[in-house]
Amino acid sequence: MSVTSEYLVSGMHCHHCATSVTEEVSAVRGVTDVKVDLDSGQLIVISDSEIPFESIEAAVDEAGYRVASA
Ligand SMILES: [Cu+2]
Helix, strand or coil, X not given: CCEEEEEEEECCCCHHHHHHHHHXXXXXXXXXXXXXXXXXXXXXXXXXXXXXXXXXXXXXXXHCCEEXXX
């Protein structure tokens, strides 16, 4: 089973920001694919099970950005 979750990340300004977020969120256990749209700040997480919001929030925080909304 594959779960798709969408989040909004604030503070990303360039390709480097998007790469940082992608790397950190990709490292969260259970995550199989991550897509970041720099213009809209949209973060799409594909996982093989439901990932707790706190885990995504922590990973984005680790990258230096903030989840604006789920
Ligand atoms: Cu940047």
